């Protein structure tokens with residue numbers, strides 16, 4: 262973890278400027294009847310989970326270039342997640358991936374307690390072979406072979422069992438099943454097999470758990486994918502039952518798809534369960550949240566904040582691959598960007614917006630949203646961090662602490678070379 266002294270010294274150098282910026286923003290917001298302290302409390306209540314695998318350097322299909330001091334074990338990863346939480350105060354939970362993070366559950370719980378973290382949704386993996394016996398080369402939960410499907414179901418049930426022991430409350434299922442050629446699979450029967458397998462997993466779900474169905478348009482299957490869009494995901498959740506929900510990964514859509522509309526429709530259906538945040542330019546690029554289309558991120562949050570009265574229970578997670586940055590820095594910045602969009606969306610004057618919508622005043626309706634988006638809420642985010650023991654400037658504080666260099670001294674060097682998207 263980062264020494265409290267380093268955080269104190271780094272914060273002390275920035276406290277006066279922050280106070281001045283906070284007061285100036287507070288005065289500006291007050292003119293519009295907005296209480297900056299209430300907004301700061303909202304920022305403090307924000308939480309997004311960090312994916313354990315995101316703490317390692319990711320790769321493309323072509324190569325991976327690991328950095329110094331990379332985490333070698335799940336316990337190293339939890340240390341890194343602890344640092345991200347310590348400095349941002351926005352990431353109190355970690356999402357594990359089984360089998361990558363498989364370890365004695367009591368050891369996982371002990372490490373979580375040491376780092377101040379909890380566990381979010383568990384992610385199963387039947388998109389690669391894990392030495393279980395039957396290969397997933399031609400699919401998993403939708404495979405033509407009953408034995409392969411049974412193995413994939415069993416793996417998901419094991420994920421639930423591990424999750425139960427460490428306090429997790431949800432299972433996220435994403436499968437790579439599909440086809441690369443027209444005619445390779447029977448599209449209808451393949452989906453029927455998938456649904457039957459998901460029903461078996463659902464039957465093993467504890468009463469206080471939820472299961473998330475995550476769709477993705479393509480990759481690794483390039484012609485057809487079994488759970489390719491939110492329609493199939495919604496069908497799945499509706500067939501399974503009340504505790505089955507849809508999870509939206511921002512990178513899992515065709516370019517230019519209106520994701521905020523999907524969010525709104527899933528809220529309408531009472532089936533929105535969670536998000537995987539990231540950003541993209543072309544496909545499932547897994548770039549850092551808010552770096553390519555920050556306005557889209559804001560518009561998604563606009564729908565979520567608008568629907569808050571409906572009592573949404575959403576599981577938020579970052580799902581990114583960091584190929585050219587220090588993953589800890591990318592995850593800290595990403596968490597803050599997601600939090601920023603949430604606070605900005607909280608600034609939307611919804612009464613005025615409704616009036617402009619009902620009066621067909623397109624220009625002013627659009628301007629109302631953009632006025633919130635243009636507001637620089639950085640002082641609110643920084644103040645929320647400072648008041649909860651985090652860093653006013655997380656990246657500067659992290660660099661000043663020399664955490665990565667220290668890890669490089671004790672953690673084994675990781676070999677690069679092979680490809681592999683994480």
Ligand SMILES: [Mn+2]
Pocket residue numbers: 475510537580
């Ligand atoms: Mn995802």
